[in-house]
Amino acid sequence: MMAYFLKRLVQCIPLLLLVSLLSFGLIKLVPGDPAIVMGGTNATAAEIEVIRKNLGLDRPFHVQILSFYGNLAQGDLGRSLMLGQPVRDAILERVPATLAVALYSMLLTLLVGLTIGVLAALRHNTWVDQALMTVALLGVSLPNFWLGLVLILVFSVHLGWLPTGGYVEPSANLIGWLRSATLPAISLALLQIGLLARITRSAMLEVLRQDYIRTARAKGLPEFMVIAKHAMANVAIPVVTVVGLIFSVLLSGSIIIETVFSVPGMGALLGNAILRRDYPMIQGGLLFVATALMLLNILVDVAYAWFDPRVRVDGGH
Numbered sequence: 001m002m003a004y005f006l007k008r009l010v011q012c013i014p015l016l017l018l019v020s021l022l023s024f025g026l027i028k029l030v031p032g033d034p035a036i037v038m039g040g041t042n043a044t045a046a047e048i049e050v051i052r053k054n055l056g057l058d059r060p061f062h063v064q065i066l067s068f069y070g071n072l073a074q075g076d077l078g079r080s081l082m083l084g085q086p087v088r089d090a091i092l093e094r095v096p097a098t099l100a101v102a103l104y105s106m107l108l109t110l111l112v113g114l115t116i117g118v119l120a121a122l123r124h125n126t127w128v129d130q131a132l133m134t135v136a137l138l139g140v141s142l143p144n145f146w147l148g149l150v151l152i153l154v155f156s157v158h159l160g161w162l163p164t165g166g167y168v169e170p171s172a173n174l175i176g177w178l179r180s181a182t183l184p185a186i187s188l189a190l191l192q193i194g195l196l197a198r199i200t201r202s203a204m205l206e207v208l209r210q211d212y213i214r215t216a217r218a219k220g221l222p223e224f225m226v227i228a229k230h231a232m233a234n235v236a237i238p239v240v241t242v243v244g245l246i247f248s249v250l251l252s253g254s255i256i257i258e259t260v261f262s263v264p265g266m267g268a269l270l271g272n273a274i275l276r277r278d279y280p281m282i283q284g285g286l287l288f289v290a291t292a293l294m295l296l297n298i299l300v301d302v303a304y305a306w307f308d309p310r311v312r313v314d315g316g317h
Helices: 002-029 034-039 045-055 061-073 087-122 127-141 144-158 174-208 211-218 223-252 254-260 266-275 279-307
Strands: none
Touching: 002 061, 002 279, 087 127, 087 174, 087 223, 087 254, 087 266, 087 279, 127 174, 144 174, 144 254, 174 223, 174 254, 211 223, 223 254, 223 279, 254 266, 266 279
């Protein structure tokens, strides 16, 4: 399994280089000049040209990309044009907030999504099934940014239970972190809860039709034992792949939610970098996100093999 893990890591290297090349090229196609943004509205053409030269933006494209790759080989992602600090340091400062909210949202998704899916399958073709699937469909249909604003209006403005925005580090105040992260986590989770619930229901219905489930029930095992010991172990196989996909969506979909709730995470950092044409920050941020998603996909493959011994991970199959 370790050999397979290392092989997948090596396979990610050319893909990451391609991602960085595409992001570098696409950024150049976006209208706007960071030198003009930094110079301000009162800057003269000569002053803007000096800024472009100092930033290296006057060099040919191939020189800029080769310089980027050379620095990348040394672990240097460049320096943010707007923040005036190394891109690597800016990313490392903001990753914990994004991870904390994403993990909180993932926990909510697993608890609620799996519960709804299992209950709907156990009450197949009843009003319970229909009601739960309607709720799941509603969750899938709601845009998370709109839902975030509605949650702020209800729980912050009218009820005053939770703050409208901001972020508290969990190491500083755990209760304060829970209060500040709950609404962003719910906004991210609701869409994924609906998806997980529907997939769990489908997988559970398929498992419940298998012969070994009927055999377990014929032996007189309590229904709870049949579900917990036999059914859930096999439901986990298709669900684990979806969980990896969901977590990647939670990580990559945090830009809008972090902006709505003023969470100082990677999403807000990339959003501001795009608005300000901060090329080094955009390139470094996209490369970091791509790396995180690829590592997550590898971990999902390993977890899939863990749940299903028939998958020969060591052989790369």
